[in-house]
Amino acid sequence: MVGSYRLSLELFSLLIGSLIAYQAVDATARIAASRTPLHRGIWYGVGAWMLGLGLWSVHFVGMLARLPQAVGTFDPLLSVASGLAALAVGLGLLWVADCPTLGRARWLAGSLALGIGVAFVHMASEGALNLGGGTRYKPTVWLGWVVLCTFGVACGLRLMHGFRPRAKARRMGLRALLSVPMGLLICVLLDLSTRLSYAGQPMLSPEDSPGTIWLGSVVSLVAVLSMGAALIVSELVTRLYIRTQRLSGSLDTLNHQLHHLATHDPLTGLPNRHLLAERMERALARARAGHGHLAVLYIDLDGFKTINDTLGHGFGDELLRAVAARLASVLHPDSLARMGGDEFVAVLEHMRSPESALRIAQQLIALMQDSFAVRGTELSVTPSIGLAFYPHDGDSVEDLIAHADAAMYDAKDGGRNGYRCYDASMRERAVRVLKIQRGLQTAVEDGSLSLHFQPKHHGDTGALVGAEALLRWCHPELGAVSPLEFIGVAERSGQIARLGEWVIREACRQLRDWRDRGLSTVRIAINLSPMQIQQPGLVEVAAGIVGEAGLHTSQIMFEVTESMAMRDAERTTAILRDFRAHGFDFAIDDFGTGYSSLAYLQKFQVRQLKIDQFFVQALDEGGHEPRAIIAAIIELAHTLGMEVVAEGVETHAQAEVLRALGCDQVQGYLLARPMPAAEFERHCLSGDFALA
Structure with missing residues (x-):
């Protein structure tokens, strides 16, 4: 070419x-x-x-x-x-x-x-x-x-x-x-x-x-x-598009983060109650379609509150994260959720038989026996587990969780560190607990609460020296409910602080009424629950109530059990020091059933030791040991400058032995049962009882 x-x-x-x-x-x-x-x-x-x-x-x-x-x-x-x-x-x-x-x-x-x-x-x-x-x-x-x-x-x-x-x-x-x-x-x-x-x-x-x-x-x-x-326009459009995509990606990321926060527990990263309900609904649908058995495990940690209260929330949070990780090592993370506090729920599905859930519960209990290392400290918590099965124990999310929760509380009542399967009797107890919890919400306002007073007498002369205020409650539907029952419900539901404040206020009102009418006044002892004594500002609240009533703080004595005082002896020492600074006296209740040391008894500097009624009632058996134990307690208390009160005195023989041993005060059914304020006023404030 x-x-x-x-x-x-x-x-x-x-x-x-x-x-x-x-x-x-x-x-x-x-x-x-x-x-x-x-x-x-x-x-x-x-x-x-x-x-x-x-x-x-x-x-x-x-x-x-x-x-x-x-x-x-x-x-x-x-x-x-x-x-x-x-x-x-x-x-x-x-x-x-x-x-x-x-x-x-x-x-x-x-x-x-x-x-x-x-x-x-x-x-x-x-x-x-x-x-x-x-x-x-x-x-x-x-x-x-x-x-x-x-x-x-x-x-x-x-x-x-x-x-x-x-x-x-x-x-x-x-x-x-x-x-x-x-x-x-x-x-x-x-x-x-x-x-x-x-x-x-x-x-x-x-x-x-x-x-x-x-x-x-x-x-x-x-x-x-x-x-x-076209290339230039394309480049400009592309840059705008990329920027829009980045903004869109940022919004997508933010939406994903917000959704994760709304559906997951921020502390452990596990699903929360809301996401658990959604996943349980899907699991129930699969179970209804015949894809295996389904069980719900409600897990609560034994002793966690003590760790949280004594070592602080930082220790408690790290312990919860460690517990969640250990549970997730056995259970699939998607099937495990944190309900709040120290409570977890696991949903087990696609099981061949209900016995598979029992084996998993046993595995979890064995897994939790090893201690946790938190900030160089060995901490131990054990689980109480309740189980509910579909469809035998319920066919909805709410029923299965509620029934597993009821079974968990039965496991706690049975000694903890174990599991229980739900049965119909637990449902009845759960309904009763729910009624008690709802009733307590209005008990202060509706006048269903009252105080009964049990007198305390001088051990030698029988003169009235004080009284113990005991809370009583008459439920509008259930009738009289024992304090042993409703106090525990109030503590678990967070209502104990409100009830405790009402008791202090009502006791002060009654003391002022007796004083204003010229009746002889006595020192009133008020019991504090474990949750109350940990309540911030309790001393200031109590002092404020006493001051509003125009009384002196020396007219009110507070009581805590020995086991509660020794749970965190150092913290108890600080709390008692604060109470003494405001003029309040303290008594150690149920003494002899805990593990007090002489060093801490001296640090506590309480006014009274109350001998548990177990030792008092053992005096009727005629053995030497009960008398020797009581004599040792009285001698120890007097050496530390404390008074001794014997609880549960029901026979004259018990009263005579206590008098011979030099017990300072006695109280019990022999002298008087707890009675309403009007009856106490009529029988006790009008003239002293004398020991026979």
Whole structure:
């Protein structure tokens, strides 16, 4: 072949080819990064337009750069056909490359189909220029075109798909660098196609076709400017889109975090009560469909409150996290939830039989026997577990959890560190507890509470020296409820502080009433529960109530049990010191049943020791040991400057022994039972009892 190329048009063709290559890989990456069908559709349209325009332009300008003869009459219909074919090829390129894995079959079949399309674009572009002669329509020429175009498309598809996973890391520089050799490859393939079509025919020199350079330059300039402008707009839109995606991603992350906070316990990371209910509903649906047995385990930690109160909430929180992790090592985290405090619930499903749940409960109990290391301190907590089964014990989330909770409390009543399965009797107790809890909420206002007073007498003369105030409650439906029952419910439900404050206020009101009516007044002893003594500001509240009543704090004595005082002896010492600073006296109740040490008894500096009635009643057995123990307690107390009170005196023999041993005060059924204020006033304040 002789003649010369039009170098300017050749360079334009190379530029357009490079832009095509860049747009191909860039559009594919943007489609992969799109998160909605609308965005994908937009990028498919923009990408197909850019690739189609570029493909048509590179063929048109490339042929003008190496024409074998002068351009004839321009055919607009063939030009439009070649343009539409180019758009279809561009869309096909994007569709074939837009897949997670470009398999060999998809790659080869797509390359062949699109290669045929590119060959048609080439043929239609030549026809649009109305070039006469040549062998471009011979089958061998067609086959050659298809082979060359298929090879070029195959290379392009691999490049486009290779950049698809890098949608977020756009790597513009690398794409631009690879676009140049791809553009050169397009120009080489176009040149080979042209030479194949006009084999043996000489190329025109520039002067042979004066309008060719002008026409090619205009088309090239329009194509380059159009694609360049589209590229710039595309970049701006992409930056805006990426920023929007980042903001959207941030919102998605924030929404995910908010949802996690709303459905998970912030301390342990376990699901909370709300998420547990949702998962239990789904588990119940599977169980109803026959996918195995379902059980609910309600787990409560024994002794956790003592650790939390004595070592602080920081220790308690770390212990709860450690317990949750240990439980999750046996139970699937999705089936375990924290209900609050030291209570956890596990949902077991897909079990072959209910016995599977019992084995898991036993496994959990064995697992919890090992201590936990928290901040270098060995801490031990054991579980009390209640079990309820679907459908035997309930067919709803609420019933199963409530019944498992009732079984857990039965396990605690049975000695703790064990498990119980729910039965109907527990339901009755659970209903009773619920009625008690609800009744306590209005007990202060509705007048159902009252104080009874049991007198305390001088051990030698029998003179009235004081009284113990005992809380009584008459439930509007259940009738009289024992303090042993409702005090425990009040502590678990957090109502004990309110009840305790009412007792102090009512005792002071009664003392002031007796004083105002000229009756003899006595010191009133008031019992404090373990939760009350830990209540912040209790001393100030009590002192304020006494002051409002116009009384002196010495007229009120508080009592705590020996076991409660020794639970955290150092803290008890500090609390008692605070009470003494306000003028209150203290007594250690049920002495002899705990594990007091002489050192702490001296630190406590209480006014009285109250001998537990177990030792007093043992005096009737006639053995030497009860008398010796009581004598030792009395001698110890007197040595430490304390008074001794004997509880539960029911016989004259007991009273005589206590008098002989020098017991300071006695109280019990022998002298008087607890009685309402009016009866106490009538029998005790009008004249003293005397011991027989």
